Amino acid sequence: MDKKTGAYLCQGCGLGDALDIAALEKVAKAEFKLPVIKTHACLCGDEGVALIKADLEAGAVTLPVIGACSPRVMTDRFQFPNAQVLRANLREQVIWSHPAGDEDTQMLAEDMLRMAFTQATKLNAPTPWKEGEFATTLLVVGGGYAGLTAANEAVKAGHDVLLVEKSAQLGGSARGWTKVVPSDPPYREPQDNPLPALVAKVEANKAIRVARNATVTKTAGMPGKFQIELSDGSTHLVGAIVLATGSRPYDATKLGHLGYGASPDVITNVELEIKLASGKVTTKNGQAPKTVAFIQCAGSRDPAHLPYCSSVCCSVSLKQAIQLAKADPQTMVYIVYEEMRTPGQAEEFYRAAQDAGVIFMKGKANKVANGAGLTVTVADELLGQEVPLGPLDLVVLATGMVPNSTDVDAPAQEYGAELLNPDINPYPAADESYKPAPIVPTGGPILNLQYRQGPHLPMLADGFADSHYICFPYETRRTGIYACGPVRRPMDMAETADDARGAVLKAIQVIANAAEGASVHPRVGDLSYPKIGLSACTKCRRCTVECPFGAIDETEQDYPVVNPTRCRRCGTCMGACPVRTIAFDNYSVDMLSSMVKAVNIPDEFDEKPRILVIACENDAYPALDMAGIARHQYSAFVRILPVRCLGSMNLLLINDALSGGYDGVVLMGCKPGDDYQCHFVKGSAMAKERLSKIAETLKSMQLEPERVTMVEASIADSARLPKVIDELVATFDTIGPNPFKGL
Numbered sequence: 001m002d003k004k005t006g007a008y009l010c011q012g013c014g015l016g017d018a019l020d021i022a023a024l025e026k027v028a029k030a031e032f033k034l035p036v037i038k039t040h041a042c043l044c045g046d047e048g049v050a051l052i053k054a055d056l057e058a059g060a061v062t063l064p065v066i067g068a069c070s071p072r073v074m075t076d077r078f079q080f081p082n083a084q085v086l087r088a089n090l091r092e093q094v095i096w097s098h099p100a101g102d103e104d105t106q107m108l109a110e111d112m113l114r115m116a117f118t119q120a121t122k123l124n125a126p127t128p129w130k131e132g133e134f135a136t137t138l139l140v141v142g143g144g145y146a147g148l149t150a151a152n153e154a155v156k157a158g159h160d161v162l163l164v165e166k167s168a169q170l171g172g173s174a175r176g177w178t179k180v181v182p183s184d185p186p187y188r189e190p191q192d193n194p195l196p197a198l199v200a201k202v203e204a205n206k207a208i209r210v211a212r213n214a215t216v217t218k219t220a221g222m223p224g225k226f227q228i229e230l231s232d233g234s235t236h237l238v239g240a241i242v243l244a245t246g247s248r249p250y251d252a253t254k255l256g257h258l259g260y261g262a263s264p265d266v267i268t269n270v271e272l273e274i275k276l277a278s279g280k281v282t283t284k285n286g287q288a289p290k291t292v293a294f295i296q297c298a299g300s301r302d303p304a305h306l307p308y309c310s311s312v313c314c315s316v317s318l319k320q321a322i323q324l325a326k327a328d329p330q331t332m333v334y335i336v337y338e339e340m341r342t343p344g345q346a347e348e349f350y351r352a353a354q355d356a357g358v359i360f361m362k363g364k365a366n367k368v369a370n371g372a373g374l375t376v377t378v379a380d381e382l383l384g385q386e387v388p389l390g391p392l393d394l395v396v397l398a399t400g401m402v403p404n405s406t407d408v409d410a411p412a413q414e415y416g417a418e419l420l421n422p423d424i425n426p427y428p429a430a431d432e433s434y435k436p437a438p439i440v441p442t443g444g445p446i447l448n449l450q451y452r453q454g455p456h457l458p459m460l461a462d463g464f465a466d467s468h469y470i471c472f473p474y475e476t477r478r479t480g481i482y483a484c485g486p487v488r489r490p491m492d493m494a495e496t497a498d499d500a501r502g503a504v505l506k507a508i509q510v511i512a513n514a515a516e517g518a519s520v521h522p523r524v525g526d527l528s529y530p531k532i533g534l535s536a537c538t539k540c541r542r543c544t545v546e547c548p549f550g551a552i553d554e555t556e557q558d559y560p561v562v563n564p565t566r567c568r569r570c571g572t573c574m575g576a577c578p579v580r581t582i583a584f585d586n587y588s589v590d591m592l593s594s595m596v597k598a599v600n601i602p603d604e605f606d607e608k609p610r611i612l613v614i615a616c617e618n619d620a621y622p623a624l625d626m627a628g629i630a631r632h633q634y635s636a637f638v639r640i641l642p643v644r645c646l647g648s649m650n651l652l653l654i655n656d657a658l659s660g661g662y663d664g665v666v667l668m669g670c671k672p673g674d675d676y677q678c679h680f681v682k683g684s685a686m687a688k689e690r691l692s693k694i695a696e697t698l699k700s701m702q703l704e705p706e707r708v709t710m711v712e713a714s715i716a717d718s719a720r721l722p723k724v725i726d727e728l729v730a731t732f733d734t735i736g737p738n739p740f741k742g743l
């Protein structure tokens with residue numbers, strides 16, 4: 001069907017008063033010769049929506065362009081079956097953020113329409129990728145509390161499960177706990193361990209196939225079509241993967257200063273659990289200990305060991321201390337702590353330990369000496385001096401959790417051939433401030449991914465298999481693979497169970513979406529995917545390397561090949577490609593470049609500079625919308641071009657803008673790095689990297705480097721961004737007009 005674009009202009013929400021609507025109609029008619037141009041007093045009302053619907057049904061229009069409110073609102077009203085819709089943001093980003101009835105505001109509105117009408121000429125309906133059969137089985141790796149909960153929940157939601165456990169038994173580390181920290185009111189007594197009942201439930205469920213003594217030796221394919229090979233030689237097709245490989249205790253042999261290894265009476269919390277489970281807690285002399293000290297944060301929150309808090313050790317020591325104190329009220333039990341981390345109802349448990357006679361000492365345990373009994377030297381915070389605590393019969397080190405994001409029993413493997421994986425250090429080389437210590441994987445990969453970017457799951461600085469999305473927990477940097485439990489961050493069993501449910505929900509979503517050819521978050525439901533024109537491809541591999549999700553592999557001839565259901569539709573590959581041969585049906589460099597060129601650039605004597613703001617649709621664009629909602633005003637000289645991610649910004653856009661006469665270009669996107677992340681992990685980092693290379697181009701054009709800049713924006717920056725924009729416009733003003741204007 002031929003594309004027929006229609007213009008629908010709204011006069012509601014003050015648009016009719018603030019703008020010259022007849023002049024806007026003229027843009028649609030005179031410049032774009034649109035066959036249908038309609039104005040309505042309230043387009044989102046029933047009558048307005050019916051107007052558009054009737055034109056679509058009659059075939060008068062195939063692609064409505066709605067000049068009204070932001071595309072982020074009224075999405076349900078302006079949604080029509082089998083039709084794409086474009087929106088020109090005349091409300092939040094024009095009349096709510098600029099003075100009414102002003103010449104510059106009117107010019108801004110007209111340019112907004114020009115950009116949208118031009119976008120319409122380049123927009124095609126996406127054809128979803130739905131080749132072959134899609135599997136619905138879930139693979140759960142790890143049979144501890146997390147994996148068991150995940151398997152159980154997935155079956156409840158109607159999915160078959162393949163549960164792979166490395167050891168001979170299900171249950172994981174919690175199998176050893178006689179009692180657990182209370183999760184039920186009144187939160188004062190150690191409770192029975194819920195694990196055995198869960199193991200029995202899973203073992204009795206016919207929809208869960210359990211492979212014990214097994215590991216994953218190969219993971220190929222993509223969401224909906226993962227091909228799995230296990231160490232027992234069996235092969236399986238699964239739709240999504242839940243990683244629940246848990247954690248291991250921190251290596252206590254590294255804690256010599258705390259006496260570990262010097263005396264068998266210095267033990268870890270895990271070793272105490274073993275003694276508790278045997279029913280006999282004794283020292284090396286075979287006697288029940290009469291004086292016991294727990295040392296908190298043994299190797300945790302310590303840059304020389306584990307920099308993070310392992311979150312459960314405080315509650316675990318309370319549990320163990322109560323067990324010892326209750327077994328023999330004559331036993332003196334001390335807990336040496338820097339901070340007692342017992343959030344929520346765990347505070348009740350802390351009080352219960354005090355009531356049970358446990359003595360708390362606030363301070364840092366600096367050393368443990370082994371003489372006539374054990375002595376802990378405590379830098380007592382309340383006394384402000386070092387005090388000896390002893391003689392003690394038993395010292396328990398509350399050691400933390402180390403994530404099993406690699407298989408420490410398997411031979412170590414590098415991330416990927418040629419160390420191409422930028423996830424090892426997802427920060428641009430040009431930016432020193434973002435460089436964390438490189439992560440060197442210990443052990444082999446757990447899933448043995450057959451991906452061009454290597455066999456490992458990318459991990460964060462502390463080795464957790466998480467993408468650390470602020471908004472998207474459970475996700476890893478590999479689509480369709482979701483982590484839960486302490487492999488993602490330290491957590492107790494109750495949190496682990498919640499985590500497992502969350503990860504399963506994500507896994508179910510990806511299975512459903514993959515079968516429809518639709519993306520998962522953040523571009524949920526997007527049916528487009530990148531198509532690569534191989535005739536122009538120079539095999540430079542930038543797309544394969546820069547994809548944040550490892551979605552692109554290579555053929556034997558070194559051509560890139562997209563795995564569509566791994567793709568998150570960020571467009572980072574499109575931004576990376578130097579020959580611009582990657583495009584989506586509904587998003588391309590050509591489309592963006594045409595939109596940039598659609599803006600009217602006044603000549604230098606008009607004293608109306610034009611600044612292009614390339615804004616990430618996830619944070620910067622909504623922050624600008626919110627600025628409008630709050631009626632914060634900013635310069636009407638900016639033209640905002642929304643992009644899926646700054647990663648999709650191809651340098652050609654900057655070239656086009658500057659050679660077309662824009663006075664400056666601002667990239668507005670998420671702050672890169674693990675502490676605040678781009679929605680597409682490293683798209684903004686890649687944009688920053690690319691920007692570092694623009695200086696040469698500007699030099700060759702004899703333009704000042706200050707004409708192109710990058711601004712970090714978070715969704716909470718609605719008050720700050722208008723000021724930033726005005727300051728930048730003033731800066732561009734001092735540089736003077738772009739000499740390419742009018743050429």
Ligand SMILES: Cc1cc2nc3c(=O)[nH]c(=O)nc-3n(C[C@H](O)[C@H](O)[C@H](O)COP(=O)(O)OP(=O)(O)OC[C@H]3O[C@@H](n4cnc5c(N)ncnc54)[C@H](O)[C@@H]3O)c2cc1C
Nearest residue numbers: 142144145146166172173180181245246247485491492493
């Ligand atoms: C001493 C101690 C006491 C604790 N006491 C409590 C308590 O009282 N209450 C509480 O809420 N929490 C407690 N916790 C925390 C609790 O144990 C964890 O939250 C919970 O066990 C996490 O479960 P998980 O399944 O994620 O990990 P894990 O229990 O570590 O299980 C992971 C499973 O994955 C398997 N696996 C590992 N690698 C692979 C691989 N490559 N392939 C296949 N399988 C693999 C392992 O064999 C294991 O079975 C305690 C922790 C410690 C250290």
Ligand code: SF4
Nearest residue numbers: 547567568570571573
């Ligand atoms: S870079 Fe983004 S759009 Fe390109 S293949 Fe990877 S996930 Fe998809």
Ligand code: SF4
Nearest residue numbers: 537538540541543577
């Ligand atoms: S970035 Fe472009 S030229 Fe380079 S391999 Fe990918 S498609 Fe080919």
